[in-house]
Amino acid sequence: MTRFITPRYFTEPQSQAVEQSLKRLSIGDPEGIRVFIIALEYELAEYEKLPQEDVTETVVSATTPAPELARIADLAEQTATALTGLAGEARAALLLQLSTSDRFGRRHDDAYVGAVSAELLRIAEACGSSTLPVPAPTENDRLRPADEHFIRTLAEAYYECFETLADDNGGEPFYSLLQDIFEISDLRINLDLERLQGLLH
Template sequence: MTRFLAPRYFSPEQIGAVERALTELSIGDEEGVRIFIIALEYELAEYEKYASDQEPPEMQTKAPDPELAALSRDLLQALTQIKQLPAESRRWMLERLSTEDMFDRRHDQAYLDAVTTQLARIAEACVCSTSDQHIIAELGEAEKHFIGVVAEAYFECFETAPGKNGGEPFISLLQRVVEISGLDIPLEKSRLEPILSTIG
């Protein structure tokens, strides 16, 4: 498996969370897990660079009213801006939040990841179909590429096709990784299957 040295995308807490997810899903041995996390950090960093140069995919849904549609757009824009903050600006913001917190709580990268995950959930909740059925956004090219290379890394590290057994446990792992990373990538199974079917 050919990989460049990965940047330190994850905090130690996030690495621990990915390791727990792999353990809970009974995926891989110690060496496979180590190599997979290295590959994952590299691909996440590449995805953020690639995604920042592309327009976000359109939501194929109708909002119940204009106010919620506008709120959803504003939240998605805010998410993009937060993710693109330079490291120094992000550090300053978190330090300011910690200093001014009336309960003396610590605000670190894990806190910021949790906030962005919740903002993404609110943005999704503001948008629904006319039949009140939740419809996931289309995957953009950056998202398709990211899912594909992570699936390839999964196959190479664990010698298991990601699309096997209806995509499990790979899809569950991918969902956990997206949540841990604070990314807003829709993971509808029907849209993952064409990507996974080409690997392995």
């Protein structure tokens, strides 16, 4: 544990915040908590020395339509099919209502229904073949090598101080502790529980 001896990294309020997080999550005893905070300060200082590789943001084309457009395509196609299949009194009632409500006094007949149905199918086809640019994962969406190293090293310190594996119980309460540490230390590391479990195995 001598590797954890280092000048203070945290301010007093930050150190107290980490201690409160550990207590709130029922992690460790007073001595374990004290040593873990020292270890954490050491690893934060080391983390700042690691290369913080930038992630270049690029744009790629989606291979499938955007969900909103796909939904419109389905609705337009269904509406076109329903209009075309409408017959008898229901068709006559619709055409009459459309004609009487038209502010320009236009007559709506079977040709109008056919034209509207064709336009709806054109919209469906356009929506079905459209794709939206999808941004590639940005720096906030992916873990850099420095982030992964920092998290794995903290997992080791967690085990050394508390004699508990970080991935026990599906990664809790270690995951919640990490989220508190990121916030207290103002680290912009976007980590979900599934990604953490992958790192720890």
